[in-house]
Amino acid sequence: MPACHTDTPLGATTRRAPVLARSIHYRIDPGNRDARMRESAAWRWGPDAEAEGLRSGRADVKAVALLEPRRFEIQDRPVPTPEPGEVLIRVAAVGICGSDLHAYHGNQPFVTYPRVLGHELAGRIAGLGAGVVAFAMGDRVCVDLVINCGKCYPCRIGRPNCCVSIRVMGVHVDGGFAEYVTAPVGRVYKLPDELPDDQAAMVETLTIGCQAVARGEVAAGETVAVIGAGPIGLVAMLAAKARGAKVLVSDLLDRRLELATSLGADAVVNSGRESLGDGVARFTDGEGANVVVEAVGAVAAVEAAIEVVSAAGRVVLLGLGSKPVPIIPTTLIRKELDVRASRMNSRRFPEAIALAAKLTGPLGAMITHRLPLTSAPEAFSMLSASPESACKVVLKP
Ligand SMILES: [Zn+2]
Numbered sequence: 600m601p602a603c604h605t606d607t608p609l610g611a612t613t614r615r616a617p618v619l620a621r622s623i624h625y626r627i628d629p630g631n632r633d634a635r636m637r638e639s640a641a642w643r644w645g646p647d648a649e650a651e652g653l654r655s656g657r658a659d660v661k662a663v664a665l666l667e668p669r670r671f672e673i674q675d676r677p678v679p680t681p682e683p684g685e686v687l688i689r690v691a692a693v694g695i696c697g698s699d700l701h702a703y704h705g706n707q708p709f710v711t712y713p714r715v716l717g718h719e720l721a722g723r724i725a726g727l728g729a730g731v732v733a734f735a736m737g738d739r740v741c742v743d744l745v746i747n748c749g750k751c752y753p754c755r756i757g758r759p760n761c762c763v764s765i766r767v768m769g770v771h772v773d774g775g776f777a778e779y780v781t782a783p784v785g786r787v788y789k790l791p792d793e794l795p796d797d798q799a800a801m802v803e804t805l806t807i808g809c810q811a812v813a814r815g816e817v818a819a820g821e822t823v824a825v826i827g828a829g830p831i832g833l834v835a836m837l838a839a840k841a842r843g844a845k846v847l848v849s850d851l852l853d854r855r856l857e858l859a860t861s862l863g864a865d866a867v868v869n870s871g872r873e874s875l876g877d878g879v880a881r882f883t884d885g886e887g888a889n890v891v892v893e894a895v896g897a898v899a900a901v902e903a904a905i906e907v908v909s910a911a912g913r914v915v916l917l918g919l920g921s922k923p924v925p926i927i928p929t930t931l932i933r934k935e936l937d938v939r940a941s942r943m944n945s946r947r948f949p950e951a952i953a954l955a956a957k958l959t960g961p962l963g964a965m966i967t968h969r970l971p972l973t974s975a976p977e978a979f980s981m982l983s984a985s986p987e988s989a990c991k992v993v994l995k996p
């Protein structure tokens with residue numbers, strides 16, 4: 600296991616160096632002087648890029664690419680150029696998600712290789728593409744990973760996370776395991792000062808919880824059972840608590856359940872020692888949980904979710920399971936269950952940022968490792984060998 604280090608959050612920059620223009624000759628026909636002049640005014644370096652010497656000749660920046668399952672390469676790449684309507688971001692912190700781990704093992708169904716992973720990122724604006732006025736150099740931001748077409752049926756009904764032409768940073772296009780990334784302004788959100796960079800990288804994680812409880816229509820006073828106390832299960836618990844629900848969390852690992860309790864779970868069940876059905880019955884006076892969030896993806900966990908949910912309840916599927924689950928229609932009909940999937944997030948960043956600003960204690964407690972970006976290969980080895988040894992791992996480019 601690599602050594603862990605803790606460090607002071609980078610915080611908001613106070614540097615405000617003069618904005619300098621840069622010509623991008625390689626993107627333009629060299630004979631087109633007018634176009635070159637337009638382009639040179641089109642985007643600008645910010646103080647972070649200046650400080651790191653990018654303009655004065657340091658052409659390459661670090662990125663960690665997953666060439667194929669289990670094979671990372673630390674690469675030097677040209678600094679990305681923000682297109683019109685995009686910003687350049689100096690990444691300050693990027694989290695490792697369970698889906699990144701699936702990609703590492705070759706069983707993330709949506710990812711293509713080679714790929715720079717990383718979709719849980721926070722950083723500072725380091726360059727502005729043409730026409731960008733909503734951000735200033737040095738603004739602290741995080742990025743919504745979902746880039747959608749805006750035209751298909753899911754997009755038209757306000758569900759961009761289900762877009763049929765979806766592109767996801769760190770999955771279909773390169774993501775945040777890098778010193779610099781570009782992103783469309785519409786997917787970039789400013790961060791409040793009270794949220795440190797490493798916790799800001801977890802805003803995306805929190806959107807998963809917000810999306811899951813929205814899909815489950817969790818209401819104040821309802822009972823919720825969350826199966827799985829990894830980072831995703833824990834943020835689902837936090838999001839359900841924020842809606843005023845009573846939440847039970849189950850897992851096989853006592854260590855994770857202790858963390859769930861310290862973060863505010865109302866009850867925990869080690870389903871290796873006690874039946875989840877008994878634990879939920881005790882927690883709900885025999886009614887069953889009104890909403891069950893399944894954050895494991897195992898066949899037995901999905902079956903348990905359908906068993907322990909109350910009549911007229913909702914089951915929300917979050918775990919990326921790939922094995923068939925036998926379903927008895929009569930069971931669903933008898934309870935008139937809604938079984939709903941929840942994928943990433945549907946424009947939940949504003950809600951998640953506001954929630955994260957109130958949850959800096961719990962989010963900080965979930966971060967067990969802070970490592971340099973170039974330690975990504977070792978971090979993935981550690982997470983593969985002993986997943987119970989870590990909750991959230993945050994890399995610092
Ligand atoms: Zn994720």
Ligand SMILES: [Zn+2]
Binds near residue numbers: 747749751753761
């Ligand atoms: Zn679409």
